[in-house]
Amino acid sequence: MMNNTTDCVLSEPQTIASDLLPPILILEFILALPGNAVAFWGFCCRQQPWTSNLVYLVNLMLSDFLLLIGLPLRIDTLLRGEEWIFGDALCRLNLFMLAINRSASIAFMTVITVDRYFKILYPFHSISQLSARRAVISVCLVWITVILLRLPLLTTSLLNSQSNDSSKLMCRSFGRNTAPTGEVWLHYMLYLLEFLLPFLLVLFCSVRIYCFLRGHRLRTHRRVRRAMRLVLMVIIVFCICFLPSVLSVIASLALQRLQHCASLLIAGQMFSLSEGLTYLNSALDPIIYGFASPIFRKALRASLNFLGPWRTQISQEVAYVSPQTRSQNDQ
Numbered sequence: 001m002m003n004n005t006t007d008c009v010l011s012e013p014q015t016i017a018s019d020l021l022p023p024i025l026i027l028e029f030i031l032a033l034p035g036n037a038v039a040f041w042g043f044c045c046r047q048q049p050w051t052s053n054l055v056y057l058v059n060l061m062l063s064d065f066l067l068l069i070g071l072p073l074r075i076d077t078l079l080r081g082e083e084w085i086f087g088d089a090l091c092r093l094n095l096f097m098l099a100i101n102r103s104a105s106i107a108f109m110t111v112i113t114v115d116r117y118f119k120i121l122y123p124f125h126s127i128s129q130l131s132a133r134r135a136v137i138s139v140c141l142v143w144i145t146v147i148l149l150r151l152p153l154l155t156t157s158l159l160n161s162q163s164n165d166s167s168k169l170m171c172r173s174f175g176r177n178t179a180p181t182g183e184v185w186l187h188y189m190l191y192l193l194e195f196l197l198p199f200l201l202v203l204f205c206s207v208r209i210y211c212f213l214r215g216h217r218l219r220t221h222r223r224v225r226r227a228m229r230l231v232l233m234v235i236i237v238f239c240i241c242f243l244p245s246v247l248s249v250i251a252s253l254a255l256q257r258l259q260h261c262a263s264l265l266i267a268g269q270m271f272s273l274s275e276g277l278t279y280l281n282s283a284l285d286p287i288i289y290g291f292a293s294p295i296f297r298k299a300l301r302a303s304l305n306f307l308g309p310w311r312t313q314i315s316q317e318v319a320y321v322s323p324q325t326r327s328q329n330d331q
Helices: 005-010 015-044 052-079 088-121 132-150 182-214 222-258 261-278 281-292 294-304 309-319 323-329
Strands: 159-162 165-171
Touching: 015 052, 015 261, 015 281, 015 294, 052 088, 052 132, 052 281, 088 132, 088 165, 088 182, 088 222, 088 281, 132 182, 182 222, 222 261, 222 281, 281 294
Parallel strands: none
Antiparallel strands: 159 165
């Protein structure tokens, strides 16, 4: 046991994470890039009327691109044994972008779920009839809030030396080798609250949607089934991608109070490994796009038509679908 449990945890690189995370993050990057590229092409490069739903999806996609831009530096650092060689400014910016991705992804998935909740249960409510222009104003407020809450990552030095080699620096938002400052404690609290409050709201909306549609005659309608799968997918992303890191942070904060070094080291390893699940959200978000938007489904089908062996098969399947049925499927 050590008197300074922060030194206990953060003065050493997380060797297990350094070994396991790089191949996981590389795979996630490879899976996320094409799905989000198709989404960008479908949402932004093809002509279609803008709706509030499309505005929300585009902004969820933009948050994923922030992760895809910042992830290569994180992979490089892990391959070096958590040695950061890019300087303090880029360390702050990189962690800021990764944190913005998490915050914005949670925010926009919650917005999409709430939007679907109102459209199913209260189709004539003003929120259900929200125009694209007003939706843009709403997402701008979300971005401003997320950025302001994450500013402490830009104003606080996040570099610290490794205990086994003082010439090597680590770049971490959690696990500093000094006592946490007020800005870092704010980061801790936001990390927890930005998950817990939206998750409770998403669960509430999902239960209400399920209870409403359970005995409804439209529950077998294709559009309604997609809506139910959408909210279920959002819950799955919350549980797989964000819940493990939240639990590991809660465990770390509790163990810091108990000053139990060995357990704190394990909790630090678990948090580092949970990063791999957190960044998985960018690879799973295209599934949400598929349930939420016919535009993405059309863009994905068009993309697959250019992939050699699948082109003929997909074209034949589309040829046998009547225009009326195709129109119903895209609603």
